Amino acid sequence: MVLKGKVHKFNIDDLNTDYIISGRYKFKTIDMKELSQHLMEDLDESFYQKIKPGDFIVAGKNFGCGSSREQAPLVIKFAGISAVLAKSFARIFFRNAINTGLPVIECDTDQIENGDEIEVNLEEGQVKNITKNLILSIKPLPQMMIKILNDGGLVEHFKKYKGFKID
Amino acid sequence: MGETLAEKILSLKSGKKVSTGEIVLANLDFIMAQDGTAPLVIKAFNEMGGERVFDSSKIAFVIDHSAPSPNEGVSSLHKMMRDFAQKYGIILYEVGEGVCHQLLPEKGHVVPGDLVIGADSHTCTYGALGAFATGLGSTDLAAALISGKMWFKVPETFELILKGKLPRGVYSKDLALFLIGKITADGATYKSIEFKGGAIKELSVEARFTLSNMAVEMGAKVGLIAPDEETLTWVNKHSRKKSNPLFSDDDALYEKSFEFNVSYLEPQVAKPHQVDNVIPIGEVEGTEISQAFLGTCTNGRLEDLEIAAQIMKGRKVKSGVRFIIAPASREIFLTAIKKGLIEVLVEAGGVVVTPGCGCCVGTHNGIPSDGENIISSANRNFKGRMGNPNAFIYLASPATVAASAIEGKIADPRKYLEKRLD
Numbered sequence: 001m002v003l004k005g006k007v008h009k010f011n012i013d014d015l016n017t018d019y020i021i022s023g024r025y026k027f028k029t030i031d032m033k034e035l036s037q038h039l040m041e042d043l044d045e046s047f048y049q050k051i052k053p054g055d056f057i058v059a060g061k062n063f064g065c066g067s068s069r070e071q072a073p074l075v076i077k078f079a080g081i082s083a084v085l086a087k088s089f090a091r092i093f094f095r096n097a098i099n100t101g102l103p104v105i106e107c108d109t110d111q112i113e114n115g116d117e118i119e120v121n122l123e124e125g126q127v128k129n130i131t132k133n134l135i136l137s138i139k140p141l142p143q144m145m146i147k148i149l150n151d152g153g154l155v156e157h158f159k160k161y162k163g164f165k166i167d
Numbered sequence: 168m169g170e171t172l173a174e175k176i177l178s179l180k181s182g183k184k185v186s187t188g189e190i191v192l193a194n195l196d197f198i199m200a201q202d203g204t205a206p207l208v209i210k211a212f213n214e215m216g217g218e219r220v221f222d223s224s225k226i227a228f229v230i231d232h233s234a235p236s237p238n239e240g241v242s243s244l245h246k247m248m249r250d251f252a253q254k255y256g257i258i259l260y261e262v263g264e265g266v267c268h269q270l271l272p273e274k275g276h277v278v279p280g281d282l283v284i285g286a287d288s289h290t291c292t293y294g295a296l297g298a299f300a301t302g303l304g305s306t307d308l309a310a311a312l313i314s315g316k317m318w319f320k321v322p323e324t325f326e327l328i329l330k331g332k333l334p335r336g337v338y339s340k341d342l343a344l345f346l347i348g349k350i351t352a353d354g355a356t357y358k359s360i361e362f363k364g365g366a367i368k369e370l371s372v373e374a375r376f377t378l379s380n381m382a383v384e385m386g387a388k389v390g391l392i393a394p395d396e397e398t399l400t401w402v403n404k405h406s407r408k409k410s411n412p413l414f415s416d417d418d419a420l421y422e423k424s425f426e427f428n429v430s431y432l433e434p435q436v437a438k439p440h441q442v443d444n445v446i447p448i449g450e451v452e453g454t455e456i457s458q459a460f461l462g463t464c465t466n467g468r469l470e471d472l473e474i475a476a477q478i479m480k481g482r483k484v485k486s487g488v489r490f491i492i493a494p495a496s497r498e499i500f501l502t503a504i505k506k507g508l509i510e511v512l513v514e515a516g517g518v519v520v521t522p523g524c525g526c527c528v529g530t531h532n533g534i535p536s537d538g539e540n541i542i543s544s545a546n547r548n549f550k551g552r553m554g555n556p557n558a559f560i561y562l563a564s565p566a567t568v569a570a571s572a573i574e575g576k577i578a579d580p581r582k583y584l585e586k587r588l589d
Contacts, residue, residue, distance in 0.1 A: 018547075024554045
């Protein structure tokens, strides 16, 4: 899978699930298209309008800390974001992202700035910063997660194997 | 090589000796989802083609995050949960029963040695009973409802040894905040934490829940406390399930070991907008507040209401301050009524709302206005957490919350407790 697009950089660590989708919206509906319009609203009111399909969200360490709400990766995906790149992720968000088919990539995001054009190659495990002409390596995913992601998320994985397929 | 407590439980539940970093499939003892996550569980369950649940007596849905429903959108999601619960015969805790993380142990669903998952990040609370309990998302939960199993990466363990004894006016919440300040918000990501040492032994089971509850605020997967006499007495009072107390081996391997003496700890406060932005109370004393909130899965237990009532007795909430109280469960609420605690708190000017998550998650029951400061006994102070991104949330112990409600500004609770001694 090769993904290409423009970077929306949030230059902060610990970007939590309340920033991604605030509790004042997420409890009302499970219509993700509707919820996705409020993506990152408390950090940038017009963020949703700025996204073009295929764009990336880039941030510092511990991305997605806080709630277990799966609405967080889902609204990112439904807003048209193709992947999230961060120095590290909080564990529940990380699992939820893979389960719902949103690629999450751990790499040195100091080398990526807002507006940069980047290309992510998941098979080769690298990020190419086209604007800066840099290659960044990706921390590999556990095998189990690669399998779930390749199956298109946990729902598809579960349908395919009628349960978890560990080996 | 010996095993840590996390490894012990995962070995038992996966039927083989596990090692750190390994991915294992394990049998679950209990599964929970609440009204913020259950609707997506149901959706994923249906998409997976789920036709039955693996064991309806081991699954509970809890309506606590927006209870009673504040609007029609939430009402339709609650109905979806009720319909599912009825169709599959799972346990449903209705509006007013309380917060999921109080209910699971209180109703006897979790005992030492159990493996529990919940679609809520604070599921780690039950680690206080020596159960491996962790939060996951809705799709994972749906897979678990069908299969009764979940995959886990066996975590490395951090050992937190707490020596000494907490001084008067300083509580497990202060200790939790102090540790989060030291370890930081992502310092224990993916790790199992074992809280141990003499200071832990001294804590009541209720106080231990507070500590384990906040393990996730350091990024941890679980926050475990080895069961002791105190734990077993508590559990036997609440559950008919058989306990299986497990302990880490003496030669278990820890990735890191930390040691703190808590004997001189002061009340702690987490300033906006990060839980690890922790300082001793002296540095923030006098900050004006508009609202004080006592409740949540962190600090809405009987002991917490008792501490607050002890401070409030015969005193009044400062004019212009809203003091909101959400008992963590109906049982706690009823006991607090019988003990006269609610009378004290309401007479002082407090407002009691439905047992549940109250205003912690910003759905209703006390959303602050722009520019206001709030002192809260909850576990998160993220911007917008309580429903308004322009408000400022300070986290503290129930004692600090009560003292601050009296003064209308962040106040050190110790002076109120000392006066009582005279």
